[in-house]
Amino acid sequence: MVLSACGSSTPSSTASSTSQQSSSSSSPEQSSSSSSSQSPSESSGSSSSGSSSSSSSAAAPTATPDTIDSIIGSAQVADAASILPGSTMEKIKQRGQLIVGEALDAPLLSQQDPTTGKVEGFDADLAKALAVYILGKPNVKIVNPSTETREALLSNGTVDVVFNTYTITTDRAKQVDFAGPYFTSGLAVAVKSSNDTIKGIADLAGKTVIVGANTPAVTEVPKRQPTAKIVSFGTDPECVQALIQGRGDAYVQDITLLASDAAANNQMKVVGQPFTSEPYGIGLKHGDTQFKEFVNNWLKSIESDGLWANIWKATLGTVVQSEPPTPPAIGSVPGS
Helix, strand or coil: CCCECCCCCCCCCCCCCCCEEEEECCCCCCCCCCCCCCCEEEEEEEECCCCCCCCCCCCCCCHHHHHHHHHHCCCCCHHHHHCCCCCCHHHHHHHEEHHHHHHCCCCCCCEEEECCEEEEEHHHHHHHHHHHHHHHCEEECCCCECCCCHHHHHHCCCCCCEECCCCCCCCCHHHHEEEEEEEEEEEEEEEEEECCCCCCCCCCCCCCCEEEECCCHHHHHHHHHCCCCCECCCCCHHHHHHCCCCCCEEEEEEEEHHHHHHHHHEEEEECCCCCCEEEEEEEEECCHHHHHHHEEEEEEEHHHHHHHHHHHCCCHHHHHHHCCCCCCCCCCCCCC
16 A cells, blocks of 8 residues: 555545535534534535435445545435434434534544535545435534543534544443444554655664654554664654655654645655554444444445445545555454
């Protein structure tokens, strides 16, 4: 896998079926549509599958950065029988909107366009696809959480789900439920765009490796390449600058951050697969087993019909010169 720079850090949507608006206030967003929000962005539109109550499984199209709306429009709609009476799914359907805890400033994952107000990226577009599955259309309202407030927003019902690079851990699973994992992140290797010799962690023996101070790379790189020379810098921008200036042969950091860096800087690229594992899950209210099963079944369906891969191609894949990775198995990590 090679990640290199593209024209922009987020894909552009050309279809007109989805519109987004943003606003902000000091109070967190409540479940009802009339409530105020922290930093919400609203998405509404109609999908090609409409609001049919029967399952629609049209093949997802080949993804390119300018077809994300058509990809979401092809998303499957759940059978009416799976929207159980009194369930979270029914409440969302009656409300007509999926409320999502989601970032607004994470390139390639969930980033708000300051001009259009649209929020796009792998996490953001998966959330829209889940909305289509429940509602028949990608109606999403976003609450922008901090890492400290995600659990509270789920437990008090402010949001229905959290798509927010939410790593599954056993400690977190005591407070929230996790569907998934749906994506595995981890440490990866970046090099200058002109470097064709380093393909991944296996090629770092004897090399000078740039790492961020107090990041997992400080200890993980020496475990795998004891002869590598480690040079640390305080921030990600400093590490990127050091790589571009040739002060190291490679830069090791979380792949999602490196992907963002590569999208913004055509002098670097990311090579190879992650060599550590950070499984991302969809945060749900603790104890809501019906909704967890429903969301897990949705994940299985989009992984099998190609929608997951096409959303990946249209977002993270805009800077990845390879086929999409294999999604992690549902329930495969402790806490999921």
